[in-house]
Amino acid sequence: MADTSVFNSLMNLPMYSSLGEETIRAVSSSYSLNKYQRDEIIFAEGDFADRMYILVSGEVCIFRRMGMGERKLKSLQQGDWFGEMGLITHEARSASAQAVTDIECLELTSERFTLLLDSDLHYSQHISRVLIERIKHTEESADQYILQAYKSLLFSLSNLAETRSMETGSHLLRVREYCKLLAEKLSQHPVYQDIITPLFIENIYIVSPVHDIGKVAIPDAILHKREKLTAAEAITMQSHTWKGGNVMLKLMSDIKFPTFEMAHNVVISHHERYDGHGYPNGLKGDEIPLEARIMSLADVFDALRSKRSYKPEYEKQKVYELILKERGQFFDPLICDTLLDNFEEFELIYQKYPH
Numbered sequence: 001m002a003d004t005s006v007f008n009s010l011m012n013l014p015m016y017s018s019l020g021e022e023t024i025r026a027v028s029s030s031y032s033l034n035k036y037q038r039d040e041i042i043f044a045e046g047d048f049a050d051r052m053y054i055l056v057s058g059e060v061c062i063f064r065r066m067g068m069g070e071r072k073l074k075s076l077q078q079g080d081w082f083g084e085m086g087l088i089t090h091e092a093r094s095a096s097a098q099a100v101t102d103i104e105c106l107e108l109t110s111e112r113f114t115l116l117l118d119s120d121l122h123y124s125q126h127i128s129r130v131l132i133e134r135i136k137h138t139e140e141s142a143d144q145y146i147l148q149a150y151k152s153l154l155f156s157l158s159n160l161a162e163t164r165s166m167e168t169g170s171h172l173l174r175v176r177e178y179c180k181l182l183a184e185k186l187s188q189h190p191v192y193q194d195i196i197t198p199l200f201i202e203n204i205y206i207v208s209p210v211h212d213i214g215k216v217a218i219p220d221a222i223l224h225k226r227e228k229l230t231a232a233e234a235i236t237m238q239s240h241t242w243k244g245g246n247v248m249l250k251l252m253s254d255i256k257f258p259t260f261e262m263a264h265n266v267v268i269s270h271h272e273r274y275d276g277h278g279y280p281n282g283l284k285g286d287e288i289p290l291e292a293r294i295m296s297l298a299d300v301f302d303a304l305r306s307k308r309s310y311k312p313e314y315e316k317q318k319v320y321e322l323i324l325k326e327r328g329q330f331f332d333p334l335i336c337d338t339l340l341d342n343f344e345e346f347e348l349i350y351q352k353y354p355h
Helices: 005-013 021-028 110-119 120-138 142-162 170-186 198-217 233-236 242-254 257-267 290-306 316-325 333-341 341-354
Strands: 032-036 039-043 050-059 060-066 069-076 096-099 103-109
Touching: 005 103, 021 110, 021 120, 039 050, 060 290, 103 110, 110 120, 120 242, 170 198, 170 290, 170 333, 170 341, 198 242, 198 257, 198 290, 233 242, 242 257, 257 290, 290 316, 290 333, 290 341, 316 333, 316 341, 333 341
Parallel strands: none
Antiparallel strands: 032 103, 039 096, 050 103, 060 069, 060 096
């Protein structure tokens, strides 16, 4: 099948028809065409899931083992797609797919899917909504699949920004560990013991890596600049907060999960300051969502401790002193005290991942 035929096939799919010709043409180059003979197993229950399929011609049967036999789940025709969980969770297949006739399938691997997420923000927003809505309406055990899906999608979205930055992927891993540790320690304080629940701790661990998603909209010349930014460039850089917030609002409008509300708060408010001199909204004190106040300190701790294009790695004593200096100004005093009182535990997390 020529590339034009792949393009035309994708144009006719409801999941892609609203994306626009230019985006679909770029997406089509990421698919490969494969043929399967009648009765051939495309994938088996228990196989490692690493791709999705779109049926171009022929018929496919999806079935699941049941005792000594099997149960047919559905029959697929031209234009149907299946195996989509392989794009976002690398787990064992929950059912088998078999060719009923000779078939042709377009296939998209999880590796190529990740590249698409990294290269096109519009596509990533759209496909995230499509995939989760698909899961909600097709899986009997929807709740667990959705839970895993949005966790995986949030981390995939996080990598959109991370792959364009000069920082290592370990930054995301460290930051979520810092946030989890801070939340756990704060949950023991009388002020927060009824607010920071186990679910709050789980959710901040999930959403914290997405804090800089808005940086995908920042030009490389500004994002990677080693010298001090001009006033105009600084304003452009600061816009990553509200631009990222808009990404999360679009997801929230279609996917009704409270976790996305926390993600939105973290994305848009993690550069607010406790004294009200932050951005983008100049929030002050408790006006700043708790999750964003936690994220702010975790992000700055890692930025100070790590080597960046514009600064060397600071020694831990200097980091301690700089954070203490900003207590009650940049940072919530109680959250600041919690980190400083447990400084060595945060240092252990920093040392755990490559930097």
